[in-house]
Amino acid sequence: MDSGDNTIKIGDYVVVQRQGYTKLHKLKASSKLILGSFNIEMDNVIGEKYFDTFQMKNTPGNKRFYVLEKVEQVNSAKDSLNIEKSGQDNRNIPNNHAESQSLTKEDIDKLKDAELSSNNIVGQLINNSKTFSMKTEYSQEKYIKKKEKKYFEYVQIKKPSIRILVQMFYRQDPTKTLGIRVDDLSQILTYANIHSEGNHLLYDSGTSGLISAAITNAIGPNTTGQLIHTHPGNECQKNAFIAMQFPKEQSDRCINVNLYSVIRCFYQNRNTFVENNAETSEPEAKRQKVDENTKSASNIQKKTWQLDNEKACKILDQKVDSLIITAKEHPVNITKELLSFLKGNRNFVVFSLFKELHQDLYTYLKTRTDIINIRITNNFMRNYQVLPNRTHPEVNMTIAGYLLTGYKLDM
Amino acid sequence: MSFNGYKNKIEEGDTVILYLTITQIYSVKAQSKIINKKGNEVVNVFQTPYGALKCGELVGKSFGTKISLSKGWGYVLQPTPELWTITLPHRTQIIYTPDISMIILQLELSPGSIVIESGTGSGSLSHALIRAVKPHGHLHTFEFHEGRSKMATEEFRNHGFSNYVTVRHRDVCEKGFSEELDGVADAVFLDLPHPWLAIPHAIKSLKSSGGRLCSFSPCIEQVQKSCLVLLKLGFQEIQTMEVLQTQLSVQQRNIPVINMDFLKSEKDGSEGEKKDREFLKTVVAIPPPSLPGHTGYLTIATLPPVWARSLQMSLNEVDMIDGEGEGD
Numbered sequence: 001m002d003s004g005d006n007t008i009k010i011g012d013y014v015v016v017q018r019q020g021y022t023k024l025h026k027l028k029a030s031s032k033l034i035l036g037s038f039n040i041e042m043d044n045v046i047g048e049k050y051f052d053t054f055q056m057k058n059t060p061g062n063k064r065f066y067v068l069e070k071v072e073q074v075n076s077a078k079d080s081l082n083i084e085k086s087g088q089d090n091r092n093i094p095n096n097h098a099e100s101q102s103l104t105k106e107d108i109d110k111l112k113d114a115e116l117s118s119n120n121i122v123g124q125l126i127n128n129s130k131t132f133s134m135k136t137e138y139s140q141e142k143y144i145k146k147k148e149k150k151y152f153e154y155v156q157i158k159k160p161s162i163r164i165l166v167q168m169f170y171r172q173d174p175t176k177t178l179g180i181r182v183d184d185l186s187q188i189l190t191y192a193n194i195h196s197e198g199n200h201l202l203y204d205s206g207t208s209g210l211i212s213a214a215i216t217n218a219i220g221p222n223t224t225g226q227l228i229h230t231h232p233g234n235e236c237q238k239n240a241f242i243a244m245q246f247p248k249e250q251s252d253r254c255i256n257v258n259l260y261s262v263i264r265c266f267y268q269n270r271n272t273f274v275e276n277n278a279e280t281s282e283p284e285a286k287r288q289k290v291d292e293n294t295k296s297a298s299n300i301q302k303k304t305w306q307l308d309n310e311k312a313c314k315i316l317d318q319k320v321d322s323l324i325i326t327a328k329e330h331p332v333n334i335t336k337e338l339l340s341f342l343k344g345n346r347n348f349v350v351f352s353l354f355k356e357l358h359q360d361l362y363t364y365l366k367t368r369t370d371i372i373n374i375r376i377t378n379n380f381m382r383n384y385q386v387l388p389n390r391t392h393p394e395v396n397m398t399i400a401g402y403l404l405t406g407y408k409l410d411m
Numbered sequence: 412m413s414f415n416g417y418k419n420k421i422e423e424g425d426t427v428i429l430y431l432t433i434t435q436i437y438s439v440k441a442q443s444k445i446i447n448k449k450g451n452e453v454v455n456v457f458q459t460p461y462g463a464l465k466c467g468e469l470v471g472k473s474f475g476t477k478i479s480l481s482k483g484w485g486y487v488l489q490p491t492p493e494l495w496t497i498t499l500p501h502r503t504q505i506i507y508t509p510d511i512s513m514i515i516l517q518l519e520l521s522p523g524s525i526v527i528e529s530g531t532g533s534g535s536l537s538h539a540l541i542r543a544v545k546p547h548g549h550l551h552t553f554e555f556h557e558g559r560s561k562m563a564t565e566e567f568r569n570h571g572f573s574n575y576v577t578v579r580h581r582d583v584c585e586k587g588f589s590e591e592l593d594g595v596a597d598a599v600f601l602d603l604p605h606p607w608l609a610i611p612h613a614i615k616s617l618k619s620s621g622g623r624l625c626s627f628s629p630c631i632e633q634v635q636k637s638c639l640v641l642l643k644l645g646f647q648e649i650q651t652m653e654v655l656q657t658q659l660s661v662q663q664r665n666i667p668v669i670n671m672d673f674l675k676s677e678k679d680g681s682e683g684e685k686k687d688r689e690f691l692k693t694v695v696a697i698p699p700p701s702l703p704g705h706t707g708y709l710t711i712a713t714l715p716p717v718w719a720r721s722l723q724m725s726l727n728e729v730d731m732i733d734g735e736g737e738g739d
């Protein structure tokens with residue numbers, strides 16, 4: 001259809017996927033990507049299309065250094081191998097795995113360096129295994145799959161999406177996104193009632209830009225919604241946000257401000273953002289002072305962060321339509337402070353990895369008369385392997401954090 | 412019209428959420444008269460444990476404020492898809508917010524997306540889908556039960572969602588999602604007894620640049636059949652999961668403390684006091700004694716763009732052969 005949109009270009013953030021493993025990469029001219037133990041030259045994907053599949057090819061004379069070649073066909077190990085014999089059960093298989101394989105690690109590395117071909121390597125491993133033919137058909141298959149995965153020579157290029165990013169970050173290092181799992185994120189967005197309209201307020205103490213990206217994505221392109229993203233540092237984290245490559249019009253509606261500096265501006269520099277027409281109703285003396293201030297302020301070239309603070313304060317002054325807090329700090333003070341900017345008849349969500357912190361927050365919120373429908377929730381999530389006669393929950397599972405959701409009355 | 416956009420004042424005909432306590436939440440319609448089952452016009456009164464509410468009197472009140480009842484009080488809230496899901500009239504089994512949230516994230520919906528859903532059922536999921544794709548996206552929802560499809564149409568209109576949704580009365584397993592939708596959808600969602608029969612039709616409706624598909628099924632046999640069809644038709648990233656939510660209740664508990672220090676020394680006359688039991692006040696967060704252990708499995712997959720489909724099909728073939736050779 002619209003091939004222009006789907007062509008891989010220099011400057012794009014791409015997701016490189018090899019089997020279940022994914023990595024985010026910014027495409028530059030002659031850029032290289034380290035994917036596990038592979039060092040890959042990325043140039044050949046430029047000009048091709050998203051979802052295309054590429055084979056990692058060894059470069060002559062340069063060990064472990066691979067170039068990509070687009071393929072139209074992929075051969076699976078199981079298909080090309082001819083397995084003649086299988087055992088009935090595993091009664092004759094010795095426990096010591098190492099001895100059953102006569103290829104050494106060096107031998108395998110040599111094979112890999114000569115040509116990365118999972119079919120060839122798996123074939124060799126089988127030929128040099130003393131026990132393979134004794135294994136049941138089922139374990140043979142499992143063995144092939146496992147080995148094929150290790151030496152799999154194909155990668156696919158995809159466009160980043162919130163779904164891909166949240167799962168990738170969580171798998172790589174959950175601490176970099178405060179331990180927010182895909183189900184946590186999905187519910188933060190629904191319970192906070194994030195959509196294309198309204199002004200949304202976020203405090204995020206560090207999720208690599210994942211939450212600001214997810215909210216901006218839910219606000220959408222060419223809509224009226226805006227996000228104030230408050231953060232504790234000098235610079236906000238924005239890996240995920242940049243990777244989403246939002247159109248300028250959309251990313252401009254996410255205002256990134258330092259939490260302390262925006263709150264200071266709100267309470268101490270009201271004159272910088274309060275609208276002129278509001279001033280006319282103020283006493284004469286005060287108005288004069290304000291006029292002077294604005295005059296002197298406009299003389300100095302304002303820094304971007306100051307302008308952003310003022311833009312954010314203007315919105316805060318009108319109050320916001322939703323509040324999201326994803327903090328590693330204790331949530332009570334932050335929630336208390338930011339709730340004062342939330343309109344009545346609106347919802348808020350606070351994420352924490354620890355339920356004890358939410359207990360404190362709950363106890364605090366219960367002392368207020370303007371907060372109702374307070375719930376603390378936690379999810380059990382499990383993935384399944386679905387294959388005929390071999391369907392079962394996946395062997396590994398992970399834990400999620402806790403959400404506290406609530407509703408602010410209009411009082 | 413109380414679903415579309417933020418709103419302060421309750422108007423005639425608005426759906427209003429009546430919040431009494433965390434476990435007593437209802438939806439009512441702000442209008443003074445209502446047609447009863449016999450077809451007669453009667454006064455619209457909602458009975459609550461704290462007294463009767465004349466719903467017509469809600470008109471003009473502000474959302475988010477307190478209202479008094481004869482034996483207590485309640486709050487009137489503007490509905491969100493989440494509040495609607497826990498208060499809506501059930502015409503079928505419905506999908507709840509934990510699953511709905513995952514469905515929306517997995518389908519990669521955002522404003523502007525075109526999404527197809529079947530069946531409409533009670534419209535629980537539909538409300539959240541519409542919120543995710545409006546204002547310039549669209550939901551096409553299909554329901555083969557005529558009454559339900561009519562009621563859903565009426566409900567969406569009442570809620571101010573007409574511009575964002577089209578309800579069609581149609582059997583999607585037999586007839587597909589209609590030709591006018593060929594190649595237009597970004598995502599397809601199925602909540603059907605035989606989802607695998609609708610998957611081939613879903614491919615026709617998805618854009619040639621590909622898209623996402625999700626199916627919700629209570630039974631694992633349905634999942635297995637669907638997964639095989641997805642493999643056969645060249646879907647990738649096929650994943651099955653379940654999400655269950657637990658709600659913790661925060662309570663203050665007095666935990667008895669046993670103290671044995673006094674046993675270690677000779678009598679000093681203070682033993683008598685030890686009979687007063689000691690307690691430690693502590694805050695605990697406890698899950699309910701019983702909770703839903705299963706809702707349904709979510710099976711999710713990507714349909715690659717046309718240029719990558721044949722390669723994917725040849726890849727998937729292997730997984731299928733694996734399965735078919737089994738069982739002896």
Ligand SMILES: C[S@@+](CC[C@H](N)C(=O)[O-])C[C@H]1O[C@@H](n2cnc3c(N)ncnc32)[C@H](O)[C@@H]1O
Binds near residue numbers: 506533537554581584
């Ligand atoms: C469980 S309900 C869906 C509930 C919905 N997801 C919700 O959250 O409210 C399933 C619906 O699918 C409808 N249905 C079943 N088979 C169908 C078919 N082949 N075509 C269209 N609708 C169908 C049923 O009438 C029923 O209303």
